[in-house]
Amino acid sequence: MRRLNYILKRLLQMLPVLLVVTIMTFLMIHLIPGDPARIMAGEKARPDAVEAMRVKLGLDKPLWEQYWIYLKNLVTLDLGTSMKFSRPVAEMIGERLPVTIALTLFSTALGLLFALPLGYVAGLQKDQPTDHAIRISTLVAIAMPSFWVGLLLMILFSVTLHWLPAGGWDATSLFSEFKCLILPAFTQSLMTAAILIRDMRNSVVDIIRQDYVDFAKSKGLSAGAVRRRHIIRNSMVSTVTLLSMRMAALLGGSVIIETVFALPGIGKLTYDAISARDYTVVQSVVFLFALLVLVVNLLTDIIYSFLDPRVEF
Amino acid sequence: MKRYYPQSEKTRRKHLLPAWAVTPTFILGVVIVVIALIMAIFPAQIAPYDPTVVDITARTKAPSAAHIFGTDNYGRDIFSRVVWGTRIDLSIGFFGVLVPLIIGSIIGLLAAWYGGWLDSLLMRISEIMMAFPFTILVIAIITILGTGTINLYIALWLVGWMSYARLVRAEVMTLKKSEFIEAARVAGFSDARILLRHVLPNVISSSIVFAASDMVMCMLTGASMSFLGLGVQPPTPEWGAILNEGRTYITYASWMTFFPGLVLAITGVGLSLLGDSMTDILRRKGR
Numbered sequence: 083m084r085r086l087n088y089i090l091k092r093l094l095q096m097l098p099v100l101l102v103v104t105i106m107t108f109l110m111i112h113l114i115p116g117d118p119a120r121i122m123a124g125e126k127a128r129p130d131a132v133e134a135m136r137v138k139l140g141l142d143k144p145l146w147e148q149y150w151i152y153l154k155n156l157v158t159l160d161l162g163t164s165m166k167f168s169r170p171v172a173e174m175i176g177e178r179l180p181v182t183i184a185l186t187l188f189s190t191a192l193g194l195l196f197a198l199p200l201g202y203v204a205g206l207q208k209d210q211p212t213d214h215a216i217r218i219s220t221l222v223a224i225a226m227p228s229f230w231v232g233l234l235l236m237i238l239f240s241v242t243l244h245w246l247p248a249g250g251w252d253a254t255s256l257f258s259e260f261k262c263l264i265l266p267a268f269t270q271s272l273m274t275a276a277i278l279i280r281d282m283r284n285s286v287v288d289i290i291r292q293d294y295v296d297f298a299k300s301k302g303l304s305a306g307a308v309r310r311r312h313i314i315r316n317s318m319v320s321t322v323t324l325l326s327m328r329m330a331a332l333l334g335g336s337v338i339i340e341t342v343f344a345l346p347g348i349g350k351l352t353y354d355a356i357s358a359r360d361y362t363v364v365q366s367v368v369f370l371f372a373l374l375v376l377v378v379n380l381l382t383d384i385i386y387s388f389l390d391p392r393v394e395f
Numbered sequence: 396m397k398r399y400y401p402q403s404e405k406t407r408r409k410h411l412l413p414a415w416a417v418t419p420t421f422i423l424g425v426v427i428v429v430i431a432l433i434m435a436i437f438p439a440q441i442a443p444y445d446p447t448v449v450d451i452t453a454r455t456k457a458p459s460a461a462h463i464f465g466t467d468n469y470g471r472d473i474f475s476r477v478v479w480g481t482r483i484d485l486s487i488g489f490f491g492v493l494v495p496l497i498i499g500s501i502i503g504l505l506a507a508w509y510g511g512w513l514d515s516l517l518m519r520i521s522e523i524m525m526a527f528p529f530t531i532l533v534i535a536i537i538t539i540l541g542t543g544t545i546n547l548y549i550a551l552w553l554v555g556w557m558s559y560a561r562l563v564r565a566e567v568m569t570l571k572k573s574e575f576i577e578a579a580r581v582a583g584f585s586d587a588r589i590l591l592r593h594v595l596p597n598v599i600s601s602s603i604v605f606a607a608s609d610m611v612m613c614m615l616t617g618a619s620m621s622f623l624g625l626g627v628q629p630p631t632p633e634w635g636a637i638l639n640e641g642r643t644y645i646t647y648a649s650w651m652t653f654f655p656g657l658v659l660a661i662t663g664v665g666l667s668l669l670g671d672s673m674t675d676i677l678r679r680k681g682r
Contacts, residue, residue: 102523103523106523110538113539225660225667227618227622227660229619230657233645233656234652234653330528331528333531334527334528334529337534338530338622341623368527375528
């Protein structure tokens with residue numbers, strides 16, 4: 083019950099932030115230099131077409147009324163119509179959102195899979211060759227541009243070896259979709275893993291020196307139990323916080339990685355919309371990204387409250 | 396008149412760089428960064444060809460003795476383009492961080508010191524900005540301002556200052572209550588003197604450490620934006636932009652993408668190694 087209250091409280095705290103985010107995405111179109119109606123109608127549009135667009139978009143109304151309409155439409159999931167693709171934006175986003183969410187979750191899972199054992203080993207063997215090797219690898223992984231790594235993997239596994247599709251989306255089966263996600267997810271997971279490994283290592287280095295670890299050992303707990311219950315669990319606390327920040331970064335990075343691999347997700351949609359100057363779509367996806375980040379943060383807080391019993395509700 | 400006393404010179408150098416700090420990784424970092432700096436400062440002397448001159452007879456040539464990184468679809472020498480690009484990418488990394496470092500630190504310092512509405516405003520703004528993924532924020536600003544090198548810088552500055560402001564704010568908050576600041580206040584020093592002479596030197600090191608790793612991030616973001624066609628525009632030889640041009644030819648002219656990315660990655664590793672060593676030095680000195 084107290085946890086439910088806590089979740090509700092966090093939801094309420096989210097609202098003002100969300101409201102300001104809507105103001106910012108609403109103003110985006112008005113901040114672009116030039117007349118929004120002319121931009122939307124196209125460079126070569128006739129004056130009457132521009133006026134028609136102005137009325138259609140409601141740009142002839144006062145600013146506060148435009149915002150009110152924008153907000154009302156947002157609540158009813160009416161995100162307007164795409165200028166270039168002449169389709170409801172909500173529909174376009176609905177089709178693409180699962181791809182981006184699958185990609186983000188897949189690369190997060192892969193990142194954790196690499197990070198947990200490597201970070202733990204590096205922490206245990208502090209300042210030994212293994213630790214140095216892992217440290218250098220993480221450094222390299224962070225410095226490599228994701229679009230370059232993606233292209234290299236594509237050359238190796240798709241162009242040369244023909245093991246995996248060279249980008250694009252094959253929706254014939256769940257397995258074919260999974261195959262399309264392997265390379266992009268792996269590319270994205272490298273930096274996630276690198277950042278998590280460094281954090282995990284430092285946590286483990288600190289924790290194995292703690293008295294409660296010594297105590298757990300001296301009371302006769304098996305090495306496995308000490309590892310699970312005391313070392314890994316405690317080092318996970320900061321990992322969860324870091325992971326939520328990484329997920330926000332992964333969502334942002336999806337613009338780059340989905341463009342490289344031609345995946346039909348939100349990131350690719352953002353790129354296409356900017357290239358086509360389709361500002362209704364840009365506005366909506368920017369809002370969507372902010373919404374996703376806020377949801378991730380909320381989930382993190384909830385996970386946190388399960389993981390660390392000391393957290394105050 | 397320039398006579399050095401060997402002993403004092405030695406002690407001074409020892410203070411600057413203790414022996415334990417000179418690790419192989421540190422040396423590697425220095426070597427990489429120095430080479431990158433030389434390429435950035437003297438591109439005309441190093442690059443064998445003009446980076447923008449089109450040569451139809453030498454289109455998409457694989458790496459050879461004449462063109463060690465090969466040529467692109469216009470017959471331009473990739474190595475020359477990469478060398479000239481060093482200047483642009485290093486500038487993005489350096490100035491993309493320097494401006495936020497200065498402005499963000501000042502804002503964080505003032506917000507923590509004076510508190511009140513300035514502090515609340517800073518925290519609210521950062522809360523809103525944190526709601527957007529970093530890349531999306533940069534993209535949104537570039538969408539509003541338009542593409543191009545200058546707008547890329549502005550976007551990086553507008554997004555970057557916040558981390559420094561928060562970092563400095565947090566440090567000043569804990570420092571504010573310490574005894575020596577209290578003593579300075581009791582002694583009747585002006586706010587400006589306390590902030591500049593007592594607070595700033597104690598809080599700036601964590602910002603500088605962060606800036607070292609932020610520089611790599613900034614350089615990568617700049618390259619990513621140019622790769623997406625939102626930052627530096629072709630034919631200007633920027634590493635991300637070169638990669639983007641080569642992407643179309645990836646199946647049969649992979650050198651067009653391989654080498655610019657490799658140089659970008661190596662430069663990033665060099666900067667990271669240097670940043671890591673700096674973190675170690677500052678941390679040990681702090682003890």
